[in-house]
Amino acid sequence: MKAIRIPGGLSFRAEPRALAVICGLTVLALAAGVVLIGTGDFSIGPADVVSSLLGSGTPAQDFIVNELRLPRVLVALLVGASLGISGALFQSISRNPLGSPDVIGFGQGSSVGALTVIVFFQGGAVAVSFGALVGGLATGIAVYLLAWKKGVHGYRLVLVGIGAAAMLTACIHYLLTKSTLVDATRATVWLTGSLDGRDWAQVRPLFVLFVVLLPVVLGYGRPLRMLEMGDDAAYALGVPVQRTRTVLMLGAVLLNASATAAAGPISFVALTAPQLARRLTRATGPNILASACMGAALLVVADWAAQRLFGESTLPVGVLTGMVGGVYLLWLLVTERRAGRI
Numbered sequence: 001m002k003a004i005r006i007p008g009g010l011s012f013r014a015e016p017r018a019l020a021v022i023c024g025l026t027v028l029a030l031a032a033g034v035v036l037i038g039t040g041d042f043s044i045g046p047a048d049v050v051s052s053l054l055g056s057g058t059p060a061q062d063f064i065v066n067e068l069r070l071p072r073v074l075v076a077l078l079v080g081a082s083l084g085i086s087g088a089l090f091q092s093i094s095r096n097p098l099g100s101p102d103v104i105g106f107g108q109g110s111s112v113g114a115l116t117v118i119v120f121f122q123g124g125a126v127a128v129s130f131g132a133l134v135g136g137l138a139t140g141i142a143v144y145l146l147a148w149k150k151g152v153h154g155y156r157l158v159l160v161g162i163g164a165a166a167m168l169t170a171c172i173h174y175l176l177t178k179s180t181l182v183d184a185t186r187a188t189v190w191l192t193g194s195l196d197g198r199d200w201a202q203v204r205p206l207f208v209l210f211v212v213l214l215p216v217v218l219g220y221g222r223p224l225r226m227l228e229m230g231d232d233a234a235y236a237l238g239v240p241v242q243r244t245r246t247v248l249m250l251g252a253v254l255l256n257a258s259a260t261a262a263a264g265p266i267s268f269v270a271l272t273a274p275q276l277a278r279r280l281t282r283a284t285g286p287n288i289l290a291s292a293c294m295g296a297a298l299l300v301v302a303d304w305a306a307q308r309l310f311g312e313s314t315l316p317v318g319v320l321t322g323m324v325g326g327v328y329l330l331w332l333l334v335t336e337r338r339a340g341r342i
Contacts, residue, residue, distance in 0.1 A: 018281040018290060025277075025293035029080075032300040033073040037065055039307055075198040075262055076303050076317075077296045078206045080269060082259040084277070084295020085217060085288055087270030089252035092224050092286040093245055094157050097332060100271035101256040104161020107267075108168035109139025110260035111191060115172060118187050119179040125201070128190065129261035136257025139164060144249060193264035193318020195303055202262045209258045217251050217288060220244055225285040266318050268325020269295050269302075275332075 034053075038044040044052075044061060051057045052065035083101075090099040101107055113135015117123040123131065147160040172191070176184055223244040226234040234241050256270065273295035277287045280294075299317065302324070306315040 015281065015283050018283045018287070021277070021280045022289050022293050025280075025290065025297050029077060029293060029297040029300055032297060032304060033077060036073050036076070036300055036304045036307075037069045039304060040064075040069065071200050071203050072195050072198045072303075073300065074203045075206065076195055076300045078203070078210055079195075079259040079263045079266060080273070080296035080299030081292040082206070082210055082255040082295070083266060083270040083299070084273035084291040084293070085214070086252040086256040086259070087272075087295070088274035088277070088286045088288055088291035089217065089224070089248050089255075090270070091274050092228055093248060093252075095228060096158050097275060098271075099158055099161075100268075101252065102265065102267050102270055103165065104158055105143060105164035105168055106136050106139050106161070106253055106256050107260055107265045108165050108172065109142075110136035110257050111265050112168050112171050112175070113138070114190060114261070114264075115175040115179075115187050118190070119175050119183050122183065129202070129205075132261035133254075133257045136260060137253055139168065140249065140253030140257075144246075189316075190264050192316040193266040193321070194316035195263055196316070198263070206258055206262045209254065213251050213255055214292075217248065220248055221286065221288060224248060228285065264318060266299065267322040268328065269298055269321055271332075272325060272328050273298055 034046050034049050037053075038046055038049045042064060044065065048057060048061055049065055052061045053070070055062075057065065087100050090101055090104070091097060093099065098104075110132040114128045114132040116135070117128050117131035121127065143157070143161050143164050146164075147157045149156065176187060179187060223234070223239045226237050226239045227241065227244060234244075259266070274287065274291040276298075277290035277294040281287055281290050283290075299321070302320050303317045306317045306320045
């Protein structure tokens, strides 16, 4: 680890390997984004995509790149990064590799909020996004309060969250049975998780919330690292344990809820991105920036694969991440059981 100085007399410590991984994942995510922008019925080469992004393309290319496809890629990058950070925070707070928002109920809470707006109010895209945000936040508060007993223990949080996920899944099925055929179709499409049709209306609020929450989360990086050693050790080192855990859980819930509101429930990115990032960096702690870059890269690559690897038919990206993530979860469970941790 070495100290890096920046203008203004500020400095921070960073692992050279972690910095290299972050830079590499950032380049991968941006390069995959350029390729994804050029993918479609009207194919555009990477060089022409870059020219259009810099304002030097033809009028037709500029319209396709900047108005039709760039918002989709930006939503993918922001949603992937938000899910990656959210997963890293939950896994660090719970000290459990299964502490992911789509495993412990927060994704299901956002889905219930969105479906409530669709089924009972026939709300538009903005209203559905607001419902998903409120549902995710309400679920996070409820799980936190139910898991509270002289503090929040990691395994208790996971167990309460899994129970909440089961109940919320039942609520989703109930809402589908109460809906009309048109609303049920719309709800089912939303539940698959997709980036189709995303425009600047989804980019702006997602970007603002991400920019606001990222510095807050990074500011609590050192206390979070102390929390991973246990509450007693963190108390001894002067960390305000419950305040730190509450602030970080709120940030993680908001990041996950905003991502779900923008793209629907994208499964397993929040689970896999932090663990893959930690394996690459080989660094202790939550690896917040590495998890964000890994999540962004995973989602952009998954969206490209969903469009290109299945012939003329394209899959919603949530379907592909669900299939791949399910295999990863089974592998993780077997690995953790062999290691005696579950």
